[in-house]
Amino acid sequence: MSTYGTAVWSGGLKDGKGAISTKSGALKDYPYGFASRFEGKPGTNPEELIGAAHAGCFTMALSLILSEAKLTAEKMETQADVTLAKQDDGFAITAVHLTLKAKIPGVDDKTFQELAAKAKAGCPVSKVLNAKITLDAKLES
Numbered sequence: 001m002s003t004y005g006t007a008v009w010s011g012g013l014k015d016g017k018g019a020i021s022t023k024s025g026a027l028k029d030y031p032y033g034f035a036s037r038f039e040g041k042p043g044t045n046p047e048e049l050i051g052a053a054h055a056g057c058f059t060m061a062l063s064l065i066l067s068e069a070k071l072t073a074e075k076m077e078t079q080a081d082v083t084l085a086k087q088d089d090g091f092a093i094t095a096v097h098l099t100l101k102a103k104i105p106g107v108d109d110k111t112f113q114e115l116a117a118k119a120k121a122g123c124p125v126s127k128v129l130n131a132k133i134t135l136d137a138k139l140e141s
Contacts, residue, residue, distance in 0.1 A: 005049075007032075020044060047093060051080040054125045054133075058098055062119035066104065069115060074103040083131075098135040112139045 005027075009018040019029040027044075036043030055078040066073055083095040100116060107115075116137040120126055126133050 020049070047082040047084050050093065050125075050129070051082040051096070054082075054096055054123070054129070055080040055098070057125035058119055058123045059100075061123040062100075062102075062116060065115050065119050065122075066107075069107075069111070071104055071107055071115075074105065076100060076102040076104075093129070093131050095132045095134065096129060098133065098137075100135065100137040101140055102137065103140045107139070109139050113137060 003023050005023070006021045007018055008021075008029075009016055011017060014034045016033060018032045020032055021028050021030070031043040032045055033041075033043060035041035037045035037047070058080070059076050059078045062076060063073060077100070079099045081097045081099070082093055083097075084091055085094045087094075098120060102112070102116075104112065116135060120133060120135045
């Protein structure tokens with residue numbers, strides 16, 4: 001399986017403008033730039049998109065692992081906080097922190113934590129990121 005995303009950029013770093021699109025059309029010429037990445041202005045940025053991809057991938061991986069354990073989630077909500085830090089040689093994504101809130105009937109917390117950790121380690125996006133990836137998993141009743 002293969003898919004893609006595209007980016008178009010015009011101008012310099014601070015005054016330039018870009019647009020991001022995805023094969024599916026979920027994003028179509030969606031704006032991004034220096035201001036949306038570093039100054040909190042409207043638009044997206046690569047770190048936000050990595051966070052969304054990681055949250056989605058991890059949650060789907062956990063769904064698979066739960067089904068293998070004969071469990072089904074009523075609801076799982078994951079947030080992936082991506083840290084972009086300035087280093088001596090430029091910027092780097094240094095960490096991703098996953099926060100999971102899940103309602104899963106019939107599972108105890110010990111098993112839940114083990115299954116969530118397995119999903120964190122096995123999710124394809126976790127594997128591709130060369131960053132420290134942490135997880136807070138909260139089982140809701």
